[in-house]
Amino acid sequence: MSDSFSQYWANEIDTLALAPQRRHICAFGDFPTIGRIDPNHDIVLVLNGTSSGVCPPDLDWILPDRAGLVIADAVSAAFTRHIDFDRIDVLCWSWQKALGGEGGHGMIALSPRAQARLKIRERKPVARLMRLHNPDGSVNKAFFGGRTISTPSMFAVADIHSALDWAEACGGLPALLKRVASNYAVMADWVNSTPWIDWTCINPAARSTCSITLRLVGEHVAAIDKEDGDEIVAGMIRLLEAEGAAFDIWSYGDAPPGFRIWAGPTVEADDLAILCEWLAWAYSETCDASIRPEAISRIGAITHSCEPNVGLFDALTLVEMQQ
Template sequence: MSEHAKPAVAPENPRFSSGPCAKRPGWSAAALDDAPLGRSHRAKIGKSKLAEAIELTREVLQVPQDYRIGIVPASDTGAMEMAMWSLLGPRGVDVLAWESFGSGWVTDVVKQLRLSDVRVLEAGYGEIVDLAEPDFSRDVIFTWNGTTSGVRVPNADWIPADREGLSICDATSAAFAQPLDFAKLDVVTFSWQKALGGEGAHGMLILSPRAVERLESYTPAWPMPKIFRMTKGGELIEGIFKGETINTPSMLCVEDYLDALKWARDIGGLSALIARADANAGAISDWVARTGWVDFLAADPAIRSNTSVCLKIVDPRVAALPDDKQAAFAKAMASALEKAGVALDIGAYRDAPSGFRVWCGATVETSDVTALLPWFDWAFEAELSALGQAA
């Protein structure tokens, strides 16, 4: 497509990264003016800010009152590994994986913790495991929303209420965009830089009463790093879940998370956040339905993410190319969109099939998603033309 045929309208915010994700609409650095910089996080003001972050998380996510919420180190990865190192061992474990991060938890359980009784249930990119297979007399680990594949579990109906084991859920691309059934979840983790566009390095760990009971009744056989320790003398360290963090948090990041939570609360809470994400994903779905060269990586709409929307090129002229040439074509499109200033960081994850990944969480405006879509068509035609010239 020629240069003069570029679409007339561009997204106002070209940030469609799947992490760190776009800031909330209207965000500016002035939102951080109240951050207690140069103060101890253990001072009264620091503790109050951290406690407020925990309680606003509870309010916006609709977390039951008897669940503990803690701010922990090292993002979602830190929260998940903290949970696995602390809780796994008393029962066999089923680990579900259908994309990169789920596969990472498989590696942790099998190669690092080296548990003896492990079942790994895996599916390829764009697919999901048979959710009738997990055995909830065992502990079950899964990713609610596969960020790198655009696949999510459709609901929590497959998790029994009377389960014997713990359900351990990495919810980092699902929290604040998809309804989490906490009654079916014993551990929930996520990070600030995902659905609300916060800053990195901090994770959230949510524990059910059943998970707390496990912590207080079981001592792992392996050495526990200090940043993983949640009990002392066989009892939960309650301070962790009241804002007394294990290590030093960034109060600037805390302020930013508070700003995002207050925005979420003020626009209508969880239902409003889910509606915004659904509208964004819906705009892409409508475009895919009328566009022949592109399709979703996840073929089944029931398991298709409304946040990390993953797309693949299906045009036969590109699909006939060798895999490396297909990947180069998609990368060239992503590069063209970045150079045009209309879409940043939308290439597929490095371990995923070639294509695109567009973040559609609640901090993204539907008008920006809608404005982006004609640019995808422009970039496709431009690269197709270049491919023909090269041939």
């Protein structure tokens, strides 16, 4: 969704030569218009973009009686937002992203419509670890009853069971979504009261509540110059890491200079409030020393509501494929 990972999907479709595709492009930090999408085509989309902090506002535009399949990357959307499963045919996610479990385990769920497509489409070369067919080409239904092709780590299985037990004890999915909403509220209050920071996602309706992506703006930051912004962000993050206050909060490589903060259900709202205080401290410690004299002369041109540098990355949200 106006996200780097959407582009990765589109590039893979091109590489595999699966079908002609039409990319729906929009500026980084927004969600594309959906009026030109053909429901007879397959649709590939990302339900929560961690590089831009953008997600589809809803899935109401996906028709129940569609002819095409809807293939959704829900790696970081599972357990963090409501998902309308009636409008999705192929859903992939990972164990560890939202619940903090062991990494390296991708999951996929196929609707009856998607399983039917497996039967009728021509056979293509597929890696053994991804084969869902019997030798005669029919769908191997054992995989939908718990069978595995390879033996997964039993430690990882026990780990995700522990995480799910914790989630159930919290109150299940409604409680997890409430925790995410509380985390987002903390970050939103801080952003709204801080003149030098703003959302990377400029469209509030499409803003992720768990993938907090922020960019530098304001009277003290020459945000037009990416190099100046990178310098300030780097200085702040070095200070935060040295103090043990925050790790791995760099913005994604294609995003404007800023921060990428995970606010999923395993994160405590109180800890995010403390992080905001640390960010304010790091900014005050870094800003004056990092801005070069020539950058200071441009400060007057920057405002809190300035548009992101969309030229950094013309991202896409949806991939539409002809069947």
